[in-house]
Amino acid sequence: MSKKLIITEKPSVAADLARALGGFVRHDDYYESDDYVLSSAIGHLLELACPEEYEVKRGKWSFANLPVIPPHFSLQPIAKTESRLKLLVRLIKRKDVDGLVNACDAGREGELIFHYITQHAANRKPVQRLWLQSMTPQAIKEGFTRLRSGSDMRGLSDAAVCRSESDWLVGINGTRAMTAFNSKTGGFHLTTVGRVQTPTLALIVEREDRIRSFKARAYWELEGIFHCRAGEYRGKWFDEKFKGKEEDEHARADRLWEEARGRMLQQKCQGKPGEVSEESKASSQLSPLLYDLTSLQREANARFGFSAKATLGLAQALYEKHKLLTYPRTDSRALPEDYLATVRTTLAMLTGEGVGKGHDEALLARYAPFATRILESNWLVPNRRVFNDSKVSDHFAIIPTLQAPKHLSEPESKLYDMVVKRFLAIFHPAAEFLVTTRITRVDGEPFKTEGKVLVNPGWLAVYGRDAQQGDEANLVAVAPGEKVRTERVVLSAHQTKPPARYSEASLLTAMESAGKAMDDEELRAAMAGRGLGTPATRAQIIENLLGEQYLLREGRELLPTAKAFSLMTLLNGLGIPELTAPELTGEWEWKLARLERGEMSREEFMKEIAAMTQHIVDRAKSYDSDSIPGDFGELSTPCPKCGGRIKETYKKFQCQGCEFSLWKIVAGRQFEASEIEELLAQRKVGPLSGFRNKQGRPFSAIIQLNAADAPEFDFGQSSTGSDGAAEEVDFSQSEVLGSCPKCAARVFAHGMAYVCEKSVGPVRSCDFRSGTVILQQAIEPEQMRKLLSTGRTDLLKNFVSARTRRKFSAFLVRAADGKVAFEFEKREPKGTAIPRRSGDAAAGPAAEAAAPVRRKKAVV
Known part of the structure; x- marks a missing residue:
């Protein structure tokens, strides 16, 4: 059969x-x-x-x-x-x-x-x-x-294969061409590019350029403190003629750009009576839509600091291992129209009724009142905002399944809780507010006060009181016709701030919305709902950029490295905008949509991709590294060999009068022009951090020019003579930082370390030494003074674990044996009041008596 x-x-x-x-x-x-x-x-x-x-x-x-x-x-x-x-x-x-x-x-x-x-x-x-x-x-x-015929899907199949093959052609040839270009002068310098990866990197580099070039501007705000019979309230002066910030992104109605004008208004209004008018309006706020993967990753990063990759991993575990969530790799935030009965059954599970033993009863107890209320109040009805086939793509929104939760880790529980609360919230009514706007006029000058009072929490009840705090600002009442007294008028100075660096949350948003500002309507339409990458691939794109050392994670911020700036300089100089702009993805999506509809042939599409690939390679072939156009300048310090002018090029700082040059990137770190200026002027610069060895591990070093004017690493070891014997070290011009914890002699900064004067030179009687950089955390002289005088530094927040590469905070402390050790922030673990601590230094008599301490030396 x-x-x-x-x-x-x-x-x-x-x-x-x-x-x-x-x-x-x-x-x-x-x-x-x-x-x-x-x-x-x-x-x-x-x-x-x-x-x-x-x-x-x-x-x-x-x-x-x-x-x-x-x-x-x-x-x-x-x-x-x-x-x-x-x-x-x-x-x-x-x-x-x-x-x-x-x-x-x-x-x-x-x-x-x-x-x-x-x-x-x-x-x-x-x-x-x-x-x-x-x-x-x-x-x-x-x-x-x-069932459809397989031949009916020919267009979709062709589009899928073309997308895959074109990604391969552009990624492979672009990567090899840029690698070949950067390796022309020797070595092998892997330089990866990709259709989605490189435009994503361009977003981050462009943002960092804006931050670096940002010039803060001073502005002033004027606030009035008013007194009425019912009490006191505040209002902020604003310009009623303000028309928006079309020409100036920092313009606001309540900002004054001239201090003199602020002083004049302050004097004008001080002590004068005010006339009050106010308007109250009812306002409502619907719950957020259900999660797709990108919105889940974005919120988990903002709330818990989870990386996009970690969130995807947790969601996959909740889907595959625990069977608690629906398929997570989705770009849809709606459910199918025939899913009403399934949702009703899921809500019944969340009430906890009929759920067997062994499940997380405490977790279900959080959800039961809200699930019960939805069912009993008949709030579960057909709703195009939730149940809409036209908004369901390959998969529908992420929601809980019929399985009751049990045996979840803390991160899994946090993510599951996010999804369930969003699921419960969307079936609740809108939150209702009373929004009051009060205008207080003092001698004709307007001061605005706004209040927002929660009347009916609606869906906000699912999130508890924390979600409502900050939304409530009760205003003291002003009787009709009552004049208020101006108690004080305060003029405060501020400065504009640069744009924030991307976090994973904000980068995911930028990737999702990339292309929406395109001028071409057809390309903009093609990018709608797609952006750069897909929900399933965006996390890996970010991880790839980190793995290729184009990005660094610092806390929740993503910072572009010198390698990233170098790549953008190269691509822009070569004139290959196809690899940096989201328009490439927009154009591809438009043509792939035509392929799906049978309006374009697979052969025609691939012929265009082959031509673009040839163009990328030809552009890379047509330049040398010193002829790449770019925003390069000239150093003010002359060449140490011939006194000639030194100009910056794509890869070097090159003397124009002789062969002297300095590479811009050494050991994975790009030198800034100011650092090269210092190196040439002082013949030494540093210590500098951010170098990486062949295994990819970071290190810090001083760079100095040797007798032949060639740069070399100096790791701060004692100088040796021609016979290899240690030379005397002259500390007569150096500042004393404190007394050595081992022998009470003096401690100085020396190269890459703080050292006891008796630990260097031909005769050594002490071995005290502590790095000026420990696990990528710079230890400033002031912190070493504190350590030597009081036994501990301030809390230092930028140590990076050599094993996990995660940041951590710690104090440096002076241990009983004189060594330097870590002491972590004191926290009270559940069930005990004993602070956790790790380090060479003793944790104190009480703590030592209560529990043994795992000791760990600082890396010095």
């Missing part, structure tokens, strides 16, 4: 189909019934590869071998899922299987996964397409009654 083979994208979907269709028996990694064989991929099982005869090994990456545009592509199995691929190929080739059903996710990536599997298996059997936007049993059964 012949059967059809159903292939889904994920094992969980295969299980859902088996339950909905019924009659299946499970055999390891596939199911079988009288009519069907059912199995799944595990996401992508194959990836593109250049055919062996066209591939060029990494050591041969040179312009002579570029561009790489093979006439066809090979597919290679992804190693970790190769066993699943072999199973699917075996099932496809079964003699009793006479046709295939593509049940992969309804979208371009799902189509690509299935296409690659069947291409690899050389399938010739007919294909039908299951197209589902809802996973309810009824929707699945109905979907099998209206």
